[in-house]
């Protein structure tokens with residue numbers, strides 16, 4: 138089960154942490170993987186590690202918020218991996234400036250970062266591959282989201298949470314458009330991860346019922362299922378993966 142040989146995946150923001158774990162897990166299942174990151178050295182390091190482990194990968198650094206760069210990067214990946222991308226994991230979601238803080242204090246100049254990467258970044262990447270997926274009659278799109286999309290908090294995440302809510306809505310709508318073509322689209326809403334930073338993180342981890350933050354392997358295992366041939370009836374959903382932190 139969950140065999141991905143013959144498939145070609147693009148994982149954005151895959152130069153470290155969650156995205157790196159996802160890229161390596163997809164490669165281990167047999168997919169050829171285009172490893173994207175904003176920082177070329179990160180993408181190249183992960184791609185090289187996949188190749189050293191016997192997998193197939195290429196580094197395709199680009200900024201997901203730059204539509205022209207996304208199109209060029211998808212073109213490079215398609216040429217290097219000898220075929221169109223049929224698995225897209227939109228993982229890039231943490232911008233250089235997260236726009237943390239109470240909304241009343243946030244200058245409008247800071248509103249764009251989380252929205253641009255999570256919403257327009259996802260749209261740029263989906264738009265670059267969705268036509269080919271529909272024409273081929275098979276495709277998998279997974280959006281990495283966050284519990285902050287559905288649960289409000291006073292932790293200064295209003296910009297990020299609204300961007301994640303927006304992209305979950307986007308995925309629900311496209312799932313309906315592409316379902317007749319054999320293409321699925323889902324969101325994976327993660328809880329607090331081991332890569333999380335910031336002063337309140339230790340307290341948040343303590344409140345996770347399973348007693349720990351999520352790891353890249355936790356996320357990767359769920360992604361392997363969601364992009365697999367076996368998940369053809371799973372679409373339009375937001376899957377929570379959070380150690381039991383939220384149960385609705």
Ligand SMILES: NC(=O)c1ccc[n+]([C@@H]2O[C@H](COP(=O)([O-])OP(=O)(O)OC[C@H]3O[C@@H](n4cnc5c(N)ncnc54)[C@H](O)[C@@H]3O)[C@@H](O)[C@H]2O)c1
Pocket residue numbers: 149150151152153154155156173174175176179199200201202227228229230231232233254258281282283284326327328329330331332333334
């Ligand atoms: N860290 C958490 O606790 C947590 C919780 C819930 C959800 N998430 C989500 O999980 C995903 C991964 O988070 P992470 O903690 O592994 O992030 P991270 O910041 O550790 O790594 C993400 C990578 O994305 C790259 N990146 C940044 N901007 C980019 C851009 N514009 N284009 C391409 N790549 C870009 C970075 O260079 C970095 O290597 C994100 O979507 C995030 O919102 C994280």
